Amino acid sequence: MPADPKLAHVALELAADARGLMACRFDPTGKYLFATAEDRSIYRWDLAAAAKEPKSKPTAFSAHESWMFDLAVTADGQTLISAGGDDQLIWWPAAADAPAPIRKVKAHEGWIRSIALSPDGKQLASGGNDRIVRLWNVADGAKVAEFKGAERDVWSVVFHPGGQWLLAGDLDGKVHQWNIADGKLARTFEATQLHGFETGQQVHYGGVRALVISPDAKWLVAGGLHKGTNPLGNIQEPLALRFDWESAKVARQHTTTYKRERIWAMHYHPQGFIVAALGGAQGALVFWNDAADASFHTFALPGTARSMCVSADGLQVATTHFDSKVRITKLTAKA
Amino acid sequence: MKPCHYSCGSAEHVLSRRHFFSSLAGAGAAAIPGLDFFSSPAVAAEMSSRQKRMIVINLAGGLSQLESWDPKPGTSTGGPFRAIPTSVPGLHISELLPKTAKVMHHLALVRSLNTNLPDHGKGTYLMNTGRRQTPAMEYPALGAVVAKALDAGGATALPGHIIISPKGSGGRSADSAYLGPKYGSVSLDGGKAPQYTERPASLAEEASICANDIRRKLNDRFALRRRTAQTDAYTQSYEQGLELMRRRDIFDITKEAQKDQDRYGSDDFGRHCLLARRLVESGISYVRVTHSNYDTHNENFNFHLEQVGDFDGPFSTLVTDLFERGLLDSTLIVVMSEMGRTPTINANYGRDHWGKAWSVCLGGAGIQRGAIIGATNDTGTEVKEREVDAGHLFHTYLAALGVKSTRRFDIAGQKVPMADPAFAPIEELLA
Numbered sequence: 001m002p003a004d005p006k007l008a009h010v011a012l013e014l015a016a017d018a019r020g021l022m023a024c025r026f027d028p029t030g031k032y033l034f035a036t037a038e039d040r041s042i043y044r045w046d047l048a049a050a051a052k053e054p055k056s057k058p059t060a061f062s063a064h065e066s067w068m069f070d071l072a073v074t075a076d077g078q079t080l081i082s083a084g085g086d087d088q089l090i091w092w093p094a095a096a097d098a099p100a101p102i103r104k105v106k107a108h109e110g111w112i113r114s115i116a117l118s119p120d121g122k123q124l125a126s127g128g129n130d131r132i133v134r135l136w137n138v139a140d141g142a143k144v145a146e147f148k149g150a151e152r153d154v155w156s157v158v159f160h161p162g163g164q165w166l167l168a169g170d171l172d173g174k175v176h177q178w179n180i181a182d183g184k185l186a187r188t189f190e191a192t193q194l195h196g197f198e199t200g201q202q203v204h205y206g207g208v209r210a211l212v213i214s215p216d217a218k219w220l221v222a223g224g225l226h227k228g229t230n231p232l233g234n235i236q237e238p239l240a241l242r243f244d245w246e247s248a249k250v251a252r253q254h255t256t257t258y259k260r261e262r263i264w265a266m267h268y269h270p271q272g273f274i275v276a277a278l279g280g281a282q283g284a285l286v287f288w289n290d291a292a293d294a295s296f297h298t299f300a301l302p303g304t305a306r307s308m309c310v311s312a313d314g315l316q317v318a319t320t321h322f323d324s325k326v327r328i329t330k331l332t333a334k335a
Numbered sequence: 336m337k338p339c340h341y342s343c344g345s346a347e348h349v350l351s352r353r354h355f356f357s358s359l360a361g362a363g364a365a366a367i368p369g370l371d372f373f374s375s376p377a378v379a380a381e382m383s384s385r386q387k388r389m390i391v392i393n394l395a396g397g398l399s400q401l402e403s404w405d406p407k408p409g410t411s412t413g414g415p416f417r418a419i420p421t422s423v424p425g426l427h428i429s430e431l432l433p434k435t436a437k438v439m440h441h442l443a444l445v446r447s448l449n450t451n452l453p454d455h456g457k458g459t460y461l462m463n464t465g466r467r468q469t470p471a472m473e474y475p476a477l478g479a480v481v482a483k484a485l486d487a488g489g490a491t492a493l494p495g496h497i498i499i500s501p502k503g504s505g506g507r508s509a510d511s512a513y514l515g516p517k518y519g520s521v522s523l524d525g526g527k528a529p530q531y532t533e534r535p536a537s538l539a540e541e542a543s544i545c546a547n548d549i550r551r552k553l554n555d556r557f558a559l560r561r562r563t564a565q566t567d568a569y570t571q572s573y574e575q576g577l578e579l580m581r582r583r584d585i586f587d588i589t590k591e592a593q594k595d596q597d598r599y600g601s602d603d604f605g606r607h608c609l610l611a612r613r614l615v616e617s618g619i620s621y622v623r624v625t626h627s628n629y630d631t632h633n634e635n636f637n638f639h640l641e642q643v644g645d646f647d648g649p650f651s652t653l654v655t656d657l658f659e660r661g662l663l664d665s666t667l668i669v670v671m672s673e674m675g676r677t678p679t680i681n682a683n684y685g686r687d688h689w690g691k692a693w694s695v696c697l698g699g700a701g702i703q704r705g706a707i708i709g710a711t712n713d714t715g716t717e718v719k720e721r722e723v724d725a726g727h728l729f730h731t732y733l734a735a736l737g738v739k740s741t742r743r744f745d746i747a748g749q750k751v752p753m754a755d756p757a758f759a760p761i762e763e764l765l766a
Binding site for chain 2: 018019020038039040065066067085086111129200201202203204205231232233234279280303304306321322323
């Protein structure tokens with residue numbers, strides 16, 4: 001069954017015991033959904049059970065000494081990896097009754113903002129405030145390589161579908177592309193529209209908050225915000241820059257009718273469109289394709305989104321919210 | 336210019352050295368008499384040899400107490416940052432301040448400030464005057480009070496009240512209220528020297544000297560019969576202007592040793608901290624440095640990561656530098672904002688305006704090193720111990736500078752309390 005963004009509807013609301021949900025990730029096998037919260041816990045919902053009883057309590061577990069900004073789940077659904085603001089990556093048994101850390105790795109100095117699994121699932125990339133991107137063996141947590149070049153905080157990391165390139169987007173709006181085999185910086189995509197320095201408030205604002213590559217590797221898309229005229233007051237507009245992979249030139253500047261928002265997360269759907277989660281004033285899902293700068297569809301969420309993940313079958317979009325809820329939006333007809 | 340006579344004649348203005356120190360003893364070991372005494376040149380001369388100074392670091396917009404002096408890690412309000420130990424045993428502050436943590440033994444914290452004014456304008460006024468704003472009276476800014484209280488006298492003295500900010504007006508402000516324009520702040524726009532302190536190239540030095548000689552003669556003739564505080568202020572502003580021109584290099588931090596320029600850093604805040612040190616070392620009584628902006632309704636944690644990170648290095652360097660130069664015992668340092676930020680985190684990872692339970696850091700002259708005054712509850716939502724108002728802090732600043740804060744200004748015969756009489760110094764914070 002194909003996904004149809006125009007059929008988007010919130011099919012399920014799941015509540016955690018803590019306010020302020022953050023990152024989320026579907027288990028690729030479809031059994032669980034994981035979300036992090038400001039109380040430094042990870043919440044796990046059994047999706048089958050939650051479908052029957054939406055108010056069922058999720059399993060909560062914690063070990064980080066900070067918030068967790070990203071999650072990854074291995075393809076077999078057995079291992080969850082969390083990225084913390086306490087310098088650490090933690091490996092968890094994803095399906096255990098009471099998950100306890102399998103492995104803790106001090107991976108960075110400062111927040112780890114983004115992690116990504118390689119296409120073959122054997123390696124994990126991580127990036128954060130120390131501006132270094134690192135590569136880890138998923139099996140044993142050993143460090144494989146380091147990639148340098150970012151001059152400000154790394155906000156997003158992603159593997160090229162072919163597996164030979166690793167990319168990271170930073171606060172400056174630069175997307176660095178490294179050759180994994182030799183660690184050399186191959187080129188930089190200039191998405192600097194996504195960064196601004198507000199001279200009155202004396203702050204840097206923006207960054208490549210989300211970074212995706214189309215499954216056919218034709219497009220690289222960097223998402224975030226622009227027009228940050230009052231960063232401290234939440235005044236900005238969302239923007240996604242679509243780069244042609246071959247030329248590294250901007251092919252599209254994706255905007256939307258939602259103005260006081262920023263892009264917190266994006267997913268390149270196998271059917272060829274991008275879904276982006278917006279947060280700021282209202283919250284929405286926005287859908288773009290390569291045919292136009294403007295979105296071909298938008299879907300208002302019942303609150304500002306903080307992160308987003310898409311199920312392996314591409315039919316469900318989960319968004320995390322401040323009000324302790326995870327909302328699952330289905331891209332299919334209502335049951 | 337002839338010495339001032341219009342205010343002389345009272346017994347208060349004819350103090351001997353013995354009288355001066357006996358009144359010191361009477362007022363307590365650390366206290367210097369209030370402003371009733373200060374118009375005596377004899378007293379002023381005595382004071383100049385033991386001059387105190389004050390540097391205020393103003394973190395504009397409202398620093399989050401939870402991301403600085405009063406972290407609550409692991410609680411519902413704590414945010415993502417951890418607390419780290421400091422050089423004071425048992426004292427932890429935010430991990431955003433690793434360098435400051437190493438100099439906390441020179442500093443003290445007040446963690447129980449309840450101003451209950453979650454508003455930029457009202458909070459600024461309160462923290463800067465020690466009083467709540469009222470239409471009935473305009474009160475002088477802290478810098479004006481300190482400049483007057485520590486005024487060593489002399490018509491050619493440099494201005495005692497300097498404000499350094501990334502974007503200042505560059506001129507003189509009317510923030511001294513009834514203390515008069517002499518104590519109004521001089522703003523250093525972007526850390527640059529005050530406006531109009533360079534002789535125009537078209538004006539020859541000899542012509543300038545000649546013009547000023549004529550001005551002085553005319554002033555002196557006028558003052559023989561019609562001298563007032565206002566005419567003196569007018570005269571003083573000219574003389575001060577000339578002094579600023581003569582000593583313009585005190586605003587030039589490139590005159591500092593390269594190693595000092597390097598350790599303060601090249602960012603605006605670092606340069607401004609170095610300039611503040613240079614100015615107090617040159618005899619300026621009060622210097623306020625503004626670091627902006629902390630009004631983080633949106634993405635509080637990203638912006639505090641950036642801003643507090645930029646603050647930490649230069650501020651800890653300033654503390655260390657003052658200590659190494661032997662200036663810390665005579666220089667009061669205060670790190671303040673106009674308010675704190677809400678313990679509750681909003682939907683956009685922001686913290687909003689908050690005045691009920693927040694913190695101020697201070698140290699140096701007259702302050703007990705390593706002191707921790709008051710406490711908030713586990714989530715930082717209320718003061719649970721030793722509640723303090725901005726009025727208490729204002730008294731404490733003056734007391735720490737050796738000024739008896741219960742004294743009054745003599746304003747044209749009217750006695751005006753130097754600090755709000757409803758409050759008193761925080762005695763346990765004083766050395």
